Amino acid sequence: MPSYKLTYFNGRGRAEVSRLIFAAAGQKYEDVRYEFDQWPAHKAEMLLGQMPVLEVDGVKLPQSAAIARFLAKQFHLAGKDNFEQAKVDAAVDTIYDIYKTWAPSRFGEDPVKKEALSKKFFGEELPKQLQNLETLGKLYGNGGHFFVGNQLTWADLFFHTITETLLGINADCLNNFPWLKDNRAEVEKQPKIAEYLKNRPRTEL
Amino acid sequence: MPSYKLYYFNGRGRAEVARLIFAAAGEKYEDVRYERDQWPAHKAEMPLGQMPVLEVDGVKLPQSLSIARFLAKQFHLAGKDNFEQAQVDAVVDTIYDCLTKYVPIRFETDEAKKEELTKKFLAEELPKHLQNFETLGKLYGKGGHFFVGKQLTWADLLFFDVGAIILQVDSNAFNNHAWLKQNRAEVEKQPKIAEYLKNRPQTQF
Numbered sequence: 001m002p003s004y005k006l007t008y009f010n011g012r013g014r015a016e017v018s019r020l021i022f023a024a025a026g027q028k029y030e031d032v033r034y035e036f037d038q039w040p041a042h043k044a045e046m047l048l049g050q051m052p053v054l055e056v057d058g059v060k061l062p063q064s065a066a067i068a069r070f071l072a073k074q075f076h077l078a079g080k081d082n083f084e085q086a087k088v089d090a091a092v093d094t095i096y097d098i099y100k101t102w103a104p105s106r107f108g109e110d111p112v113k114k115e116a117l118s119k120k121f122f123g124e125e126l127p128k129q130l131q132n133l134e135t136l137g138k139l140y141g142n143g144g145h146f147f148v149g150n151q152l153t154w155a156d157l158f159f160h161t162i163t164e165t166l167l168g169i170n171a172d173c174l175n176n177f178p179w180l181k182d183n184r185a186e187v188e189k190q191p192k193i194a195e196y197l198k199n200r201p202r203t204e205l
Numbered sequence: 206m207p208s209y210k211l212y213y214f215n216g217r218g219r220a221e222v223a224r225l226i227f228a229a230a231g232e233k234y235e236d237v238r239y240e241r242d243q244w245p246a247h248k249a250e251m252p253l254g255q256m257p258v259l260e261v262d263g264v265k266l267p268q269s270l271s272i273a274r275f276l277a278k279q280f281h282l283a284g285k286d287n288f289e290q291a292q293v294d295a296v297v298d299t300i301y302d303c304l305t306k307y308v309p310i311r312f313e314t315d316e317a318k319k320e321e322l323t324k325k326f327l328a329e330e331l332p333k334h335l336q337n338f339e340t341l342g343k344l345y346g347k348g349g350h351f352f353v354g355k356q357l358t359w360a361d362l363l364f365f366d367v368g369a370i371i372l373q374v375d376s377n378a379f380n381n382h383a384w385l386k387q388n389r390a391e392v393e394k395q396p397k398i399a400e401y402l403k404n405r406p407q408t409q410f
Contacts, residue, residue: 047344048299048337060344061291063298070291086266086275093252093268132253139252155309 004029005055006045006067009036011203012161015052015062018071020157023196025075034203035198065092072154084149088142091147094136096130099162122170130177133159139177145179145186152190160187165205209234210260211272212251214244216408217366218248219269220257223276225362228401230280239254254372270297289354292345296352296360299341303334304367307374310404335382342384350391352386357395370382 002134004022008015010033023031034042034051047062054060054152063068069089072078079085105117117128137147144150147159163184174181187193209227211218215238220285227234239256247390252267253259259265259272266272277283284290311362313319342352349355352364368389371378379386392398 047340058289059288061295062341063286063295066291066294066298069294070287073287073290082264082275082278083261083264085278089265089271089274090268093271099348135252136267 001100002057002067003055004071005032006052007032007034007042009034009039010050010201011153012164016161016164017154017158018064018066019108019200020167020196021068021075021077021154022160023164023192024077024157024190026192033052034070057148068092068154068158072126076168077152077154077157079153080151087136088153091133091136091140091149092158094133095155095162097161098133099165101125101129102166109152114120118169122173126166127176128174130174130180134177134179135189137183142197145182147183148150151185156187157193160184169202177191207262209276210237211235211250211257212237212239212247212260212395213257214238215406219391219408221366222273222280222359222363222403223257223259223269225366225398225401226280226282226359228272228275228397229282229357229362230276231397232276232280247304273363279404282357282359282362284353284358285356289345292353293358293360295344296338296341297363300360300363300367303331303338304370304396306330306334307370327378331371331378334378335385336410337382339382350387352388355394360387361392362398363379365389365398368369394408 004027006015006018006029012019019031043049047060050062052063052064052067054070056070061070069078069085069092072088073085079088092144101120104116105114105121106188108114108117142150146152159180163174165181174184188197209232211220211223211227217224224236233250244256248254252265255267257269259274259275263277266275274292274297277293278290283347294299299405307326307330310322310406338352345353347355351357352360364385368379368385379389393402
């Protein structure tokens with residue numbers, strides 16, 4: 001059994017999907033969290049000067065999506081064959097496109113510009129992207145509630161954590177997408193996930 | 206043996222890494238290329254209204270990196286076990302981070318602004334990315350010329366493709382990065398790749 005150490009900021013951000021995967025799998029790991037003021041002292045220890053980093057038996061792996069996909073494959077949450085894994089990857093990429101569109105409205109410097117971007121995101125761009133996601137869920141989901149193949153995969157976990165933040169800003173943003181709301185509800189019903197969600201640290205991001 | 210059909214514009218762009226994987230593997234596929242004026246008629250056929258799309262025995266898969274990863278795994282160009290595949294994925298993501306920074310500059314329409322942004326990218330942004338590529342190649346490459354595990358993987362093919370874009374911007378970009386130059390040379394030397402490069406359509410992008 002390999003030893004796992006995950007290093008990130010004290011927040012959900014780009015590491016939470018991996019924490020959800022560990023939780024769903026019931027797998028132990030060291031969950032290292034740095035506050036923002038601790039980070040400069042550790043930056044040089046990280047492979048590309050960035051986090052998250054996963055250490056597997058002492059070997060470092062950067063890049064949040066690569067980390068999550070590796071863990072999902074280790075714990076059979078990635079799809080049951082190569083083509084299913086590809087469908088899961090495509091759903092993940094499509095979810096990630098949502099995050100990338102949203103990010104400038106939250107992480108820019110000009111508050112007036114950010115407000116305008118946020119209006120555009122929630123009003124125009126997000127509905128189109130959510131429509132795309134529902135299309136994939138219906139195409140690959142075999143009639144079930146999960147994105148791919150009638151079982152929980154890391155695509156469902158990733159959707160849950162990305163939308164957690166969006167719902168915190170705009171609680172109604174999924175109202176026109178019942179399939180996606182059901183998908184989140186299914187994730188939250190999983191016993192190990194429910195337990196994890198109840199106990200995890202509360203952070204804004 | 207599944208049937209493969211790849212849909213994209215008539216250009217390299219986001220589909221070329223998949224074409225390089227097919228070429229390296231010596232695998233046949235239908236290489237569908239739409240000119241810009243043909244695309245609107247086909248847009249609704251694609252799951253997310255975007256290309257590239259890979260059709261495998263009639264089932265469509267969007268998202269360029271998911272397509273490439275699937276093909277690489279089909280043809281044993283993805284890394285030999287789960288952790289090696291994760292290392293390959295991490296290299297791919299790191300290459301893609303560099304491309305993502307450059308793409309908006311490439312598409313800047315104001316020529317004076319584009320020149321200024323390009324200068325800034327070459328002086329401040331690119332060196333960090335090239336350093337990151339070498340860091341990963343030396344960590345995962347086991348002393349060889351390929352990014353991971355001493356054999357050709359789709360990470361090398363992606364770097365070959367993105368490297369060509371970087372060299373178009375600055376033909377001296379790799380002068381201080383012998384390892385990266387050598388890596389691209391190794392890819393070009395592979396007989397099936399050499400053959401493919403000689404014969405592929407010459408396109409603007």
